[in-house]
Amino acid sequence: MPQTPAPAQAPVPGAWEELVTSALLGTERRTPPGHAPGRAAPTALLDAAAVETVRRRAGLRPARSAERLEPAPEDPRPPLPAAAARRLTMLLADRPGTAGGGRRGTAPDLMELLPQWLAAANARGFAAPPQTLPALLDAARGRTDLRPATLTFAGPRALWLARLNPDWRFALRAAPGGGAALPRPEDTARVRQLWEEGLFAERVALLAALRARDAAGARELLASTWPTERAEDRLMFLDSLRTGLGPQDEPFLERALADRSRNVRATAAELLSALPGSALAARMAARALTCVSVDRTGAAPAIVVEAPHECDADMERDGVVPKPPAGRGERSWWFGQLVEAAPLGTWPARLGGRTPEEIVALPVADDWQSELHAAWCRAAVRQRDAGWARALLGSPTAPEAGGPGAVSLAERAKLLGTLNAGERAEWVAGFIATHGLSEAFQLLGMCAVPWAAPLGRAVVDALNIARDAGSYPWSFSGVMGLAERCLDPSEAGRLDGLLAIPDETEDASPGAGGYWAEAFQRLVTTLRLRAAMTEELGAP
Incomplete structure (x- = not known):
């Protein structure tokens, strides 16, 4: 007669934790449950752990299987040439050296060449080799300056990978809609839906894309929801109008001058002052012209400055910030803002029909030269006025490296940005030949x-x-x-x-x-x- 098997013992609550404690403390200090101390205790502990492991695994309930991943999207761009692909692997594998004393040796810093390589590969329209995508994303994770070029080169597969690895989530934040394609401007229904229902990053990307192709349409879309937007969102959206800024944007920006947010008002005023024909520019010019004149009573003509004595409500509405930063006087602070926002074309008529070069060469009475020239620099950069930029830059071979009057090197660097590439390089070459x-x-x-x-x-x-x-x-x-x-x-x-x-x-x-x-x-x-x-x- 066959014997009936003995029923399996029920698992003792906390048995696994007891075994772990015995293993950590040692069987000499803690005997496994149900076993006597002695030389056989270690073997008994291993046997008990084996039995408990089988019991724990057998007691697991099957979980619902995860959904199968969608395949990574295809990248239709042509593949890299084999030599270029090998070069990319070398660039990504490089790590900056840690040699002491600042000595780098004769080996090139390959990671510093990666941005240039990515720009060249993107200009040629190549797709990234799939096996390099993890290293590319790791490099972009560590260097934010690499991200735009890296994500362009890595293409749609990088976004697919980023959804699987939290370390690469920056790629989803950088891509509008987490990688979803933006609707075409002519698809008005989808554009409107994304604008009204999308995440903030999606809406910013949508507005920027529309502005680049249809400036008026983007402005009208923004105006349709402007009163209901949050102040910080209004500021970001307003910044998108810098692309394609023109006179047709003036009515919208004039209304923004009455915005509840001071930062929004200041940005609207800055954009309007970049339009020399705007009403705000005319108002600022009228104020600035009352502060500057030519004194002809001395041996040589000189510019005389009478800074404003108050900042009234109309000035504040036009973007003048009333409270100066620490260390600045109120009157000079207000004066600089007025001159910065005034169209540069108004000064020759005010100052005797002189050219920008002749105006910059005039002496300025009572130590106002630094403030006046700095404001003209900011105006030239804002208004992209190359003629005034050349006058303020002066000759690169001038004895003083600081430039004519009170133009600092930092200001000269910004002024150079208004010139074309060839003229910029020629000016800097002359400066180096003179000043080192x-x-x-x-x-x-x-x-x-x-x-x-x-x-x-x-x-x-x-x-x-x-x-x-x-x-x-x-x-x-x-x-x-x-x-x-x-x-x-x-x-x-x-x-x-x-x-x-x-x-x-x-x-x-x-x-x-x-x-x-x-x-x-x-x-x-x-x-x-x-x-x-x-x-x-x-x-x-």
Whole structure:
């Protein structure tokens, strides 16, 4: 007669926790439950753990299976050439060195070349190799400046991956609608639905896209919900009007001058002052003209300033901020805002028909020159007035590096942005030839890449002069880094003569010659690498 199997023992509540505690403390201090202490205790613990593991696994209830993932979308763009794909892998695998003393050696900094490589690949319309997408997203996660170019290059598959990894969620935030395609402008029903129901980021992206193609339509869409928007949202939406800003935007911006939010009012006033023909610009010009005149009673004509004595309600409505920052006087603060917002075309008639160059050259009485010239600089940048920018920049070979009057290097850098790329490069080249590199870093950052030939030659010549003078090479590390990324690769041949270690003079910094030779070797190697990168990607 067959024996009836004994019923399985019911699991003891907390048995697994007891076993874990015994394992952590040791069987000499804590005997497994139901077992005697001694030499057999460790074996008994393992046996009990094995039995309990089987019981725990057998007791699991089957869960509902997850939905199958949708396949990653296809990327219709052409694949990278094989050599370019290998180069991308090398760029992504590079990690900045940690050598002490600031010494980088002769190896190029590949991660600093990645932005340039991405821009070139995007210009040629290539798709990213699928196997590089995780490394691309990791690189963009660590460097926000890489994100726009990286996400363009990575394409729709990067967004598909970003939905699976929380570390890459920045890609979804950067893409409108989390990667969903924006409706076409002619699809008015979908545009209206997304504008009324979409997330804030989606609405910002939609408004920017519409503004680029249909400025009036975007403005009308914004006006339709303007009164019900939050103040911080109104500010962001208003900023989109900078694209394609024109006289037809004036009525909407005039209404925004009465907005509840001070920041919205200030932005509306700034946009209106960028329209020289606007009513606000005329009002600001009338106020500014009462503050500035020419005094002809002295030996030579001079500009006289009488700053406003109060900031009235109308001035506040037109964007003048009444309370100055710490350390600024009220009258000079109000005066600067009036001049900044006044159309630059109004000054020649007020100041005796003089040209901008002649106006800037006039002396300014009572120490008002700094405030007046700085305000004219801001006006030239805001109004994109190249004529006034040239006058305020002055000659790059002027003895004073600060420019005519009171124009600082920071202001000159902004003024350069109003000139075309060729003129900008020529001006900075002249500045470097006269003043060297110590004050040129900000100015170089405003120049188009690759640098034009005259600018490249000026930078190389100035570096050579600094080397021969025995200067510390690490004092020029910022310019050298710019040169690695911005110098035209065709200039590499001109640098071969600088690779040798120069003879050190008595007053030279110890070891400077070796550092300079190393820095020039790295520059040459980087330029030749950039040339190879361009060749691997092929013609645009």
